[in-house]
Amino acid sequence: MHQILSLYGLGAPSAVLEAHYKANATYQMEPRPLHEENVKAMKEPEGFKRFLGKMQYTHDFLEFFTREIESKGVESVVQEYLFSGTEMAEDMFVRLFMGMCLSLVSLEPLSDLPWDENDGWVKTDCCEGFLHPIIHLGFGLEFNQPLIVAEALAQTAVHENWLAPFFFSAEKAAQETQSSKTLPQLIDEIRADKELSTAAEWVCPPRPPPLSPPIHKLTPPRPSPMTTKSGTAF
Numbered sequence: 001m002h003q004i005l006s007l008y009g010l011g012a013p014s015a016v017l018e019a020h021y022k023a024n025a026t027y028q029m030e031p032r033p034l035h036e037e038n039v040k041a042m043k044e045p046e047g048f049k050r051f052l053g054k055m056q057y058t059h060d061f062l063e064f065f066t067r068e069i070e071s072k073g074v075e076s077v078v079q080e081y082l083f084s085g086t087e088m089a090e091d092m093f094v095r096l097f098m099g100m101c102l103s104l105v106s107l108e109p110l111s112d113l114p115w116d117e118n119d120g121w122v123k124t125d126c127c128e129g130f131l132h133p134i135i136h137l138g139f140g141l142e143f144n145q146p147l148i149v150a151e152a153l154a155q156t157a158v159h160e161n162w163l164a165p166f167f168f169s170a171e172k173a174a175q176e177t178q179s180s181k182t183l184p185q186l187i188d189e190i191r192a193d194k195e196l197s198t199a200a201e202w203v204c205p206p207r208p209p210p211l212s213p214p215i216h217k218l219t220p221p222r223p224s225p226m227t228t229k230s231g232t233a234f
Helices: 002-009 014-025 036-041 045-051 055-072 074-083 087-095 132-142 146-158 164-176 183-192
Strands: none
Touching: 002 014, 002 132, 036 045, 036 055, 045 055, 045 087, 055 074, 055 146, 074 087, 074 132, 074 146, 087 146, 087 164, 132 146
């Protein structure tokens, strides 16, 4: 989705957009069946919380947020579910910056995966979809596409939140510090600090192993279950 919109924003002709859309369509997953009872349960805080962090409920969350946006508007829904400061919004805000670590090639089932047993996805050393919720949200807002905003919020909801302790402790430390520096100043300091600036390199895990044949020819396809309301995958 974000590749197509980036190309569109740069003025790519329709033939280029069509070619890239078809290339990306080769690894999209079919949408899971919609469960109306789950969508209704998400209206209550405890029900909403019960489905968080579980990829198999992506379609249910998509339908839920689509209805919320149709009823309340994009601005109100984004404010409520990300920036209102409630327990739910704080949890969702953490998930906005997360990613899924899933194998591109393994079919062995793993009991603690947030997928149905028959899906067989396995967490390994391949990080998939890092920061994609906020990327999709940004594109949805920039291009004024309510459905993409709904999809971004649905994607946010099914991501994990294990970075929450780090985010909240960093926020607390920032509130307690007396120093006040601009973001460019902080970036310059990080670049000047060799321990920080060289902390992450390509050789560090997680990174995908060399793949042959090309990724789009592998079975199963890459797990990116983002769909429109009509069932067409992004």
